[in-house]
Amino acid sequence: MDPISGRFMRKQITADQLVDGILKGDRLALSRAISRVEDDGESARSILEALYPHTGKAHLIGVTGAPGTGKSTLVTALARQYRQLGQTVAVLAVDPTSPFTGGALLGDRVRMTALSGDKGVFIRSMATRGDLGGVSVATSDTLLLLDAAGFDRVIVETVGVGQAEVEIAGIAHTTLVVDAPGLGDEVQAIKAGVMEIADLFVVNKADHTGVERTVSALEMMLEQKRGGFRQMRHHGEWMKVDLPPDKQDGDQWTIPVLKSIATTNEGIEPLQNQIEAHREWLLSSGQWAVREQMRIARTVEKLIQRELARRLAAALPAGRLSELILAASRRQISPYEAARQLVKGMRD
Amino acid sequence: MDPISGRFMRKQITADQLVDGILKGDRLALSRAISRVEDDGESARSILEALYPHTGKAHLIGVTGAPGTGKSTLVTALARQYRQLGQTVAVLAVDPTSPFTGGALLGDRVRMTALSGDKGVFIRSMATRGDLGGVSVATSDTLLLLDAAGFDRVIVETVGVGQAEVEIAGIAHTTLVVDAPGLGDEVQAIKAGVMEIADLFVVNKADHTGVERTVSALEMMLEQKRGGFRQMRHHGEWMKVDLPPDKQDGDQWTIPVLKSIATTNEGIEPLQNQIEAHREWLLSSGQWAVREQMRIARTVEKLIQRELARRLAAALPAGRLSELILAASRRQISPYEAARQLVKGMRD
Numbered sequence: 001m002d003p004i005s006g007r008f009m010r011k012q013i014t015a016d017q018l019v020d021g022i023l024k025g026d027r028l029a030l031s032r033a034i035s036r037v038e039d040d041g042e043s044a045r046s047i048l049e050a051l052y053p054h055t056g057k058a059h060l061i062g063v064t065g066a067p068g069t070g071k072s073t074l075v076t077a078l079a080r081q082y083r084q085l086g087q088t089v090a091v092l093a094v095d096p097t098s099p100f101t102g103g104a105l106l107g108d109r110v111r112m113t114a115l116s117g118d119k120g121v122f123i124r125s126m127a128t129r130g131d132l133g134g135v136s137v138a139t140s141d142t143l144l145l146l147d148a149a150g151f152d153r154v155i156v157e158t159v160g161v162g163q164a165e166v167e168i169a170g171i172a173h174t175t176l177v178v179d180a181p182g183l184g185d186e187v188q189a190i191k192a193g194v195m196e197i198a199d200l201f202v203v204n205k206a207d208h209t210g211v212e213r214t215v216s217a218l219e220m221m222l223e224q225k226r227g228g229f230r231q232m233r234h235h236g237e238w239m240k241v242d243l244p245p246d247k248q249d250g251d252q253w254t255i256p257v258l259k260s261i262a263t264t265n266e267g268i269e270p271l272q273n274q275i276e277a278h279r280e281w282l283l284s285s286g287q288w289a290v291r292e293q294m295r296i297a298r299t300v301e302k303l304i305q306r307e308l309a310r311r312l313a314a315a316l317p318a319g320r321l322s323e324l325i326l327a328a329s330r331r332q333i334s335p336y337e338a339a340r341q342l343v344k345g346m347r348d
Numbered sequence: 349m350d351p352i353s354g355r356f357m358r359k360q361i362t363a364d365q366l367v368d369g370i371l372k373g374d375r376l377a378l379s380r381a382i383s384r385v386e387d388d389g390e391s392a393r394s395i396l397e398a399l400y401p402h403t404g405k406a407h408l409i410g411v412t413g414a415p416g417t418g419k420s421t422l423v424t425a426l427a428r429q430y431r432q433l434g435q436t437v438a439v440l441a442v443d444p445t446s447p448f449t450g451g452a453l454l455g456d457r458v459r460m461t462a463l464s465g466d467k468g469v470f471i472r473s474m475a476t477r478g479d480l481g482g483v484s485v486a487t488s489d490t491l492l493l494l495d496a497a498g499f500d501r502v503i504v505e506t507v508g509v510g511q512a513e514v515e516i517a518g519i520a521h522t523t524l525v526v527d528a529p530g531l532g533d534e535v536q537a538i539k540a541g542v543m544e545i546a547d548l549f550v551v552n553k554a555d556h557t558g559v560e561r562t563v564s565a566l567e568m569m570l571e572q573k574r575g576g577f578r579q580m581r582h583h584g585e586w587m588k589v590d591l592p593p594d595k596q597d598g599d600q601w602t603i604p605v606l607k608s609i610a611t612t613n614e615g616i617e618p619l620q621n622q623i624e625a626h627r628e629w630l631l632s633s634g635q636w637a638v639r640e641q642m643r644i645a646r647t648v649e650k651l652i653q654r655e656l657a658r659r660l661a662a663a664l665p666a667g668r669l670s671e672l673i674l675a676a677s678r679r680q681i682s683p684y685e686a687a688r689q690l691v692k693g694m695r696d
Contacts, residue, residue: 045684052682066415068531183416289677296676296683297669303687308656321645328644329637334400335644336393339651 019050022149027122030149034124037141048141051148056292058090058147059279062172063157064197069180070204074262075157076115081272083120087152090122094139094158122151137302140171140295169197171295173288174278176200176271179218181210198255199278202271206259218257253281312342320345367398370497375470378497382472385489396489399496404640406438406495407627410520411505412545417528418552422610423505424463429620431468435500438470442487442506470499485650488519488643517545519643521636522626524548524619527566529558546603547626550619554607566605601629663693 013032021029036044063078065071072093079089115121126142139156146154156172169175177198182205201222203214256274260267282288324338333341361380369377384392411426413419420441427437463469474490487504494502504520517523525546530553549570551562604622608615630636672686 049682049684052684053679056677056679293673293677296673296686299683300669300673300676300687300690303684304660304691305653305657307687307691308660309653312652312656321648325641325644325648328648329404329641331401331404334397335647336397336400336651338644339648339655342648343652343655 015046015050018047022047022051022145023054025150027119030122030145031124033145034126034142037138037145038126044141048144051144055144055147058143058151058154059174060143060147060172061153061155061275062169062175063155063178064169064175065178065180066183068183069178070262071157071178074178074202074204074260074268075155077260077262077265077268078272078275079115079121079155080265081268082153083115083118085272088120088150090146090149090151090154091124092139092142092146092154092156093123093125094156122146122149137299137306140299140302143171170298173282173291174199174275176202176275179203179214180205181208181214199253200255200271200274201257202260202267203257204260204262206267207261207264211259215257215259222255222257253278253285253287315345316342317345363394363398366395370395370399370493371402373498375467378470378493379472381493382474382490385486385493386474392489396492399492403492403495406491406499406502407522408491408495408520409501409503409623410517410523411503411526412517412523413526413528414531416531417526418610419505419526422526422550422552422608422616423503425608425610425613425616426620426623427463427469427503428613429616430501431463431466433620436468436470436498438494438497438499438502439472440487440490440494440502440504441471441473442504470494470497485647485654488647488650491519518646521630521639522547522623524550524623527551527562528553529556529562547601548604548606548619548622550606550608550615552608552610554615555609555612559607563605563607570603570605601626601633601635660690664690665693668693 013029018029018033018036022033033044033047036047063071063075075091075093079091082089115123124142126138143154143156175197177200179201180203201218203211203218205211258267258271258274260271262268282291321342324333324341327333328335328338361377366377366381366384370381381392381395384395411419411423423439423441427439430437463471472490474486491502491504523545525548527549528551549566551559551566553559606615606619606622608619610616630639669690672681672689675681676683676686
């Protein structure tokens, strides 16, 4: 209702109007729909459902890597490259490090300056809230909006090294892992964790010393991996998707290790070529459909978890939870017993 | 059943034997119980329930910070300091970066060498599996075991910057955030995210240039924060715990910024003193009980989520899920509709 923030005005716009606007390429409608997704997934639900049939066309590219690798600059250069080829690009920067501040910490302003004034580019940052399952639901809902809005390429960038990164890789078609020479040992160790999610590696800051050592190290790690199966990206316990055989002769993707200097645009065109090559491979090998199904499976899983949590909250008698927690803190019952009693109460 | 791995032998040991062993200070029993927690929470359930009444004594100290700050060395030095004071210490290194490899990536061997041969120290690494809710359940189950085993101080160390870190801060009594001079801009930005979880800051590598600038930057951030309330650590949607008023005059904790050079042990004793001071404050202000209840609330929340997911899996007719996902990938239905149908099927 605040006339200054425009909060009241926003509420006046119906879901149908936003859907129409997004499909017509209205960027303001898109921004508002994303804000609704961020505010509360539920109020955006009808928008998402209406747009869903219009999705499935965008190539979703995940870009990830340790702090200090120059990811943001690389993403900006990549977006510019796509624009030169006449393709529209959306960039979603997901920041899983900031559940409290709610602000956008990534190099947004830098990017805005480099790409502003171009209607074929859309840039948005999103700080996650720390809710369990919140990272992926808000992110995949936003990706759905960007896809429906007709962008040819949607780049999802994550900072940080953790579960969020792996989750986001699970919803991208192509995952690019950015590395750089001269990072510390701990950062090197972290790379082992992202090894399994990478479709392409790029060693950025290739003008720094030690670049060849970094490239060799990555190639050695890849060499060790080869011969084994690519691990399934989705690792929910109960959510199994039928996959075509992973090993089809002559139809394997060989993970390349590229070099770039994003600040001077060096290596960006070859990188973009390799991303396109991966896209071609996904389509010709049938992996595109596989990844699509896995992505949907994850989304469904998260939606169900959220729904069940909501039902639990609604079913809990007021005060019952505090009572059980107090009893557990006094060691009268265990948390396991408290959980059992609460689940039982939900059923009755 | 493999005689080489000893898998068969391990199964022969009953839960009761492990419980007895842990309470008697048997380290092998403790290790085995932790392995059961890692393998599958369920097989450890009876052990955890039996030990729960014996918990609540250990001071749980979370240590976190960006890569390259020297956390592992600092934790080792801190553990040594506690040992000199005659207190027993357990160190749990949680690695949220590696859902796939399952290996321990932190500086385990280094620590082992520095602290080996001392029965008052127990060190364990744990790689998280990437399951939703897996980080916290396995971690808090292990903390329960370490607490029941009688360690005076339990240090939980996390690498990485993300949700796992915040979650682990939510289960510690005292959270120490480690910083270092000369880290990049992106790492600086990340600190904003951990600002809200810190009870103490320490700038390690204080012999490096730029240490005063790093200290000032932290103090400035803290200054900006002061006057506001400390944000609630727990941010689940439905899980509300009654808190005593956060603002009691003269009873506020002032977050200190310390300096250390862990490699030469400088600043470790003052750091340990401040950790003890925080412990005293927790106890005298009633915050110890508050944090205990919040920790229990989170554990109960995770347990319930896991239980509901299990029930869903059991209730799903074979093939139904694949069917719905295929339909969604063809845009015949939306993932939201698929989730609704699955939840509905669970109820019937």
